[in-house]
Amino acid sequence: MTPWTWTPRPHGHRTTAAVALAIALTAAIQQPAGAEPRTPTTLTEVKAELQRLYHDAEVATDKYNAVDVKVRAQERRVGTLRSRIQATESNLTRLNSLAGAAAAAQYRGGGLPAEVQFVLDDDPESALDNATLTRRAQQSTQELVKALRGTREKLRTRTDEASAELKRLENNRRTMSADRRTIEQHITAAKRLESSLAEKQREQLAALEAQEAADAQAEWVDTGILDQVGTQATPAGRKAIAYATKQLGKPYVWGAEGPDSFDCSGLTSQAWLAAGVTIPRTSELQWAQLKHVPIATMRPGDLIIYFSDASHVALYTGDGKIIQAPRPGRWVYVSPAASMEILGVVRPDA
Structure with missing residues (x-):
C-alpha cells in the first residue's frame, strides 16, 4: 500500500519569527581556527x-x-x-x-x-x-x-x-x-x-526545536485528523502503553531494549512484548512486517513510523501524543505525534 505521509512544514509567521529570533540572538557561532568550511x-x-x-x-x-x-x-x-x-x-x-x-x-x-x-x-x-x-x-x-x-x-x-x-x-x-x-x-x-x-x-536551540515541533503539531491538528482517529486502545494496546509510560525518564542508549535504557525500537518492541505480542526488533522491520493502517484510523497502541527510511518509531498514546526514545542525550518522553515526518502507522495486534 502507499502510505499517507505527513511532512511537517514551516507554519506561517511563528516559525519564521522563531528562526529570525534565533539568528538574531546568536549572530554567529565562532569557528575555531582551521575549521572546515561547512561548519554550521x-x-x-x-x-x-x-x-x-x-x-x-x-x-x-x-x-x-x-x-x-x-x-x-x-x-x-x-x-x-x-x-x-x-x-x-x-x-x-x-x-x-x-x-x-x-x-x-x-x-x-x-x-x-x-x-x-x-x-x-x-x-x-x-x-x-x-x-x-x-x-x-x-x-x-x-x-x-x-x-x-x-x-x-x-x-x-x-x-x-x-x-x-x-x-x-x-x-x-x-x-x-x-x-x-x-x-x-x-x-x-x-x-x-x-x-x-x-x-x-x-537554551535557544532547545526553544527553537520546541517551537518547530509545536508548529508542525498545530498544522497537523488543524487538518482535523484527531476527529477521525480512534481513541480506544485494545486490552493489549493498553498494556503496551502502560509499559512505555513506566519507562518515562529513562535514557536513550543505542542498541538498548531495557530495562534501564532504550533506543526507539527497543522501547516499542519491549512495550508490545509486555502486552504478550512479539514484534520485530527494528523500526525498519516493524514497518516492513506489521500491518499498515491508515493514519485516520490509527488508535492508541499503534506504532507511528517516521522518515522515508523508517528509521524511527514511537508508540501512539492518543490525543495526538506519542511516547518515544528520541536520541542520545535525551530520555524517554511524551511528545507531539507530528513533530517529525510521519511515514505511516502499523498495528502490532492486528
Whole structure:
C-alpha cells in the first residue's frame, strides 16, 4: 500500500519569527581556527546538522539491531546443531560398543541380544529411523555396520553445518562492530557540536526545536485528523502503553531494549512484548512486517513510523501524543505525534 505521509512544514509567521529570533540572538557561532568550511554558523544550521548526525546514527543503530537479531538467531541455531551433534556422538558411541555384542550374538545364534534391541528401539535420534534400523539390524550385522557408517556421515554433515553457521556468525559480528563504530562516530560528532555551544545558545536551540515541533503539531491538528482517529486502545494496546509510560525518564542508549535504557525500537518492541505480542526488533522491520493502517484510523497502541527510511518509531498514546526514545542525550518522553515526518502507522495486534 502507499502510505499517507505527513511532512511537517514551516507554519506561517511563528516559525519564521522563531528562526529570525534565533539568528538574531546568536549572530554567529565562532569557528575555531582551521575549521572546515561547512561548519554550521547559526542556530538553524546547527539544528539541521544535529538532526542529520542523529538521523544517521539512528539509521546505523537500526542496522546494528538488525544484525544483532540475526546473530542471536544464529547462536540459537548453532546451539541446536551442537545438541544434535552431541546426541549423534552419544548414539554412535553406544552403537559402536554394542556392535561387537551384536556380531557375537549372530555368530552364536543369528539374533540380536535384548540390550541391543532396547537401545535401538529407545534411541531419540530421529535421523536414524530406528524402526527401520532395528528391522535391518535383526537381519544382518552387516546392516548394523552400514547404519553405523551412515551415522558417521550424518555427524560429519552436521559438523560442517555447525562450522558454516559459526563462520557466518563471525562475519555478522564483524559487520556489527563496523556498525558500532559508525554509530559512535555520528554520536561523538553530534555531542561535540552541541558542546561547542554556550549555555544560552543551547537554551535557544532547545526553544527553537520546541517551537518547530509545536508548529508542525498545530498544522497537523488543524487538518482535523484527531476527529477521525480512534481513541480506544485494545486490552493489549493498553498494556503496551502502560509499559512505555513506566519507562518515562529513562535514557536513550543505542542498541538498548531495557530495562534501564532504550533506543526507539527497543522501547516499542519491549512495550508490545509486555502486552504478550512479539514484534520485530527494528523500526525498519516493524514497518516492513506489521500491518499498515491508515493514519485516520490509527488508535492508541499503534506504532507511528517516521522518515522515508523508517528509521524511527514511537508508540501512539492518543490525543495526538506519542511516547518515544528520541536520541542520545535525551530520555524517554511524551511528545507531539507530528513533530517529525510521519511515514505511516502499523498495528502490532492486528
